[in-house]
Amino acid sequence: MNTLSVYSLLDLVIRRDVILAMRRRADVLTTLIFFVLVVSLFPLAVGSEMDMLRKMAPGVVWVAALLASMLSLGRMFSADFQDGTLEQMMLVPQSLSMMVLGKIAAHWMLSGLPLVLIAPVLGLQFDMSGDALLVLVISLLIGTPVLSMIGAFGAALTLGLRGGGVLVSLLVLPLCVPVLIFGTGAVTAVTGGVSAAPNLALLGAFLLMSLLFTPWVSALALRISME
Amino acid sequence: MLEVTGLACARGEHQLFAGLSFALTGGELLQVQGENGSGKTTLLRTLCGYIQPSAGEIRWHGKSLRELDDEYYANIVYLGHANAIKDELNALENLRISSALSGWAVSDSVAIAALRRMGLRGRETFPVKVLSQGQRRRVALARLLISKASLWILDEPLAALDVNAVGLMQEILGEHLGNHGMVVFTTHQTLEVAGVATRLLKLS
Numbered sequence: 117m118n119t120l121s122v123y124s125l126l127d128l129v130i131r132r133d134v135i136l137a138m139r140r141r142a143d144v145l146t147t148l149i150f151f152v153l154v155v156s157l158f159p160l161a162v163g164s165e166m167d168m169l170r171k172m173a174p175g176v177v178w179v180a181a182l183l184a185s186m187l188s189l190g191r192m193f194s195a196d197f198q199d200g201t202l203e204q205m206m207l208v209p210q211s212l213s214m215m216v217l218g219k220i221a222a223h224w225m226l227s228g229l230p231l232v233l234i235a236p237v238l239g240l241q242f243d244m245s246g247d248a249l250l251v252l253v254i255s256l257l258i259g260t261p262v263l264s265m266i267g268a269f270g271a272a273l274t275l276g277l278r279g280g281g282v283l284v285s286l287l288v289l290p291l292c293v294p295v296l297i298f299g300t301g302a303v304t305a306v307t308g309g310v311s312a313a314p315n316l317a318l319l320g321a322f323l324l325m326s327l328l329f330t331p332w333v334s335a336l337a338l339r340i341s342m343e
Numbered sequence: 344m345l346e347v348t349g350l351a352c353a354r355g356e357h358q359l360f361a362g363l364s365f366a367l368t369g370g371e372l373l374q375v376q377g378e379n380g381s382g383k384t385t386l387l388r389t390l391c392g393y394i395q396p397s398a399g400e401i402r403w404h405g406k407s408l409r410e411l412d413d414e415y416y417a418n419i420v421y422l423g424h425a426n427a428i429k430d431e432l433n434a435l436e437n438l439r440i441s442s443a444l445s446g447w448a449v450s451d452s453v454a455i456a457a458l459r460r461m462g463l464r465g466r467e468t469f470p471v472k473v474l475s476q477g478q479r480r481r482v483a484l485a486r487l488l489i490s491k492a493s494l495w496i497l498d499e500p501l502a503a504l505d506v507n508a509v510g511l512m513q514e515i516l517g518e519h520l521g522n523h524g525m526v527v528f529t530t531h532q533t534l535e536v537a538g539v540a541t542r543l544l545k546l547s
Binding site: 118119120128132135136139140198199200201203204205206207208209210215342343 | 391392393394395412413414416417419420421423424425426427428429430431432436440441443444445446447470
C-alpha cells in the first residue's frame, strides 16, 4: 500500500492535465478566443456611447466568462472517461476527491486563468476606470475557480449521457447565478463609489464552500457514472 | 486470497448471474467463460468495485470489500476493454503516470525495460496515437510488468495481439503465478500457461 501525500498527488494530476492540454492547444485557445470575441462584439454592436458601455462592462465580461467556462466543461472528464484512464484513477489507492480537485485546478489554470489575465485589456474597450478594472480582475480571480468547481460537479453527473453538453449547461448555469450577481455587483459597487469588499467577501465565501464540497460530490458522481 | 460467495448481479431488470461462488488463492489462474452478454465483463468490474453486486459478498484475505478500499486497490490491477492510455502522451509517459498514481513510481529504466520486453523497442517515446491497435495493447499490458499488485483482473487481454505477443503474455502470466500471484481473465482465444491448470468459471 502506497498512498501519495495530498501535495504530490495534486502536483501529479495537475501536471498530467496541463501536459495533455499543451499537446492539444486548440482546445485551450477556443475558450479564450470565444471570450475575447464575445466581449469585443458588444462595443461594436451597441455603439460608442461611453456611459452605456461603462455601465454594461462588468455584466458583459462576466456573462462571457460564464459562457466560456461552460464551453470547456465537456472536456473535463469525458476524454479520460472514453479512453479508460478515468476508471483506472478509481482503482488506485489514492483519494478520488483529491484527484478531482487536481483536475479542477488544471481546468481552471487552462480555461479560467487566461480569461482573468486578458480581462483588463478587454475592459479598456468599455472605457472602464482603473479601480473598476482592478476589482473586475479580483472578482474574476475569485469567481472563475467557483465556476470550474460547480462545472466539475455538473460534468461528473452528466458523464456518458447522450446530449450531456446541453444538460450540463441547464444544470450548472442556475447554480452559477450567485457568482455572476456578486461578481458584477463588486464592479458596479466600485464604479458607484461604494466599497466592493462585501461582494468580494461573499464571492470568497462561495469559493471556500465549493472548495470544501464540490471535489467530494463530484467524486461521488463519477463513481455513480462508472456503474 | 479472493473469496466470492453467492454473488448476483443485475443490469437494469435483467439478471446476469446469481449464486456465484468461487475462491482464488496465490498461484491460481481463473478463466471466466460465457457467451457474449453473459456478464463476464460485469463480473470483472464487480470484482474491481465499480459495480455494486445485488447480492453476495467479495472478500479479500477474509475482509469484505466494502471495508477495504485503498488496501484492496493497492493489490489489484485491472485491464479493461479500453487501454487506459492517453493518445497525446508517449508510451513512457503513460507508464510513468499510471505507476506514479498507483503509488509505485518506477524509474525510467524499469519502464523502458518493461516496454522493450513487450516488443516496443524504439517506440518508447513515440506518441501513442501513431502506434497500431496491437502496439497500444502492448503498452497497456506493460503496466502489468511494473505493477506490484498480486491480483490481476484482465478483460480480453489478448484483443488485437499477434501470435508472438500471445506467447509473451503466457510467459508473463506464468511468472506472475509463479510469484504466488492470482489472475482472473476472460478471453475468446486460447490462453494456457505451462505448468498451471486453468480453472474455469462458466457463466450462462
